[in-house]
Amino acid sequence: xxxxxxxxxxxxxxxxxxxxxxxxxxxxxxxxxxxxxxxxxxxxxxxxxxxxxxxxxxxxxxxxxxxxxxxxxxxxxxxxxxxxxxxxxxxxxxxxxxxxxxxxxxxxxxxxxxxxxxxxxxxxxxxxxxxxxxxxxxxxxxxxxxxxxxxxxxxxxxxxxxxxxxxxxxxxxxxxxxxxx
Numbered sequence: 001x002x003x004x005x006x007x008x009x010x011x012x013x014x015x016x017x018x019x020x021x022x023x024x025x026x027x028x029x030x031x032x033x034x035x036x037x038x039x040x041x042x043x044x045x046x047x048x049x050x051x052x053x054x055x056x057x058x059x060x061x062x063x064x065x066x067x068x069x070x071x072x073x074x075x076x077x078x079x080x081x082x083x084x085x086x087x088x089x090x091x092x093x094x095x096x097x098x099x100x101x102x103x104x105x106x107x108x109x110x111x112x113x114x115x116x117x118x119x120x121x122x123x124x125x126x127x128x129x130x131x132x133x134x135x136x137x138x139x140x141x142x143x144x145x146x147x148x149x150x151x152x153x154x155x156x157x158x159x160x161x162x163x164x165x166x167x168x169x170x171x172x173x174x175x176x177x178x179x180x181x
Contacts, residue, residue: 024152026058036166050159106150
């Protein structure tokens with residue numbers, strides 16, 4: 001096998017099917033959160049819908065004690081934005097910019113970095129969760145905690161979808177167990 005085969009060397013979970021996020025709040029994780037306990041890395045892909053202009057919102061990554069998003073604690077994270085001025089569906093629109101870092105205060109998104117049909121990719125290694133989780137969720141190691149995404153735009157109808165691709169399995173198999181229970 002060459003390269004990365006998602007069906008055997010990873011796991012895909014849709015956290016938010018394409019829908020309006022106007023009813024959501026960034027102050028709480030979108031249900032379900034996901035677990036990385038059997039994986040070394042998570043790539044969270046957030047895809048904006050095709051509105052004329054995305055509303056400003058704040059994006060958070062939370063460490064939670066359950067898949068339902070209990071006890072959410074915002075943590076810092078690394079992310080990539082789609083290169084400004086490009087759009088998916090056109091030649092060259094599949095390029096991400098350089099890595100950026102967000103604090104636990106979240107990433108404030110505006111129309112310039114959250115364009116229609118835009119993409120944001122958040123990258124998380126399990127070792128980052130250990131550093132964040134040992135002091136924030138007593139009795140729960142970071143890799144055993146759940147990760148939730150907070151994203152909302154209550155002022156207007158904004159469309160989005162969120163999926164997570166987990167890689168670096170601790171026990172690779174053709175059929176991996178759910179990460180959202």
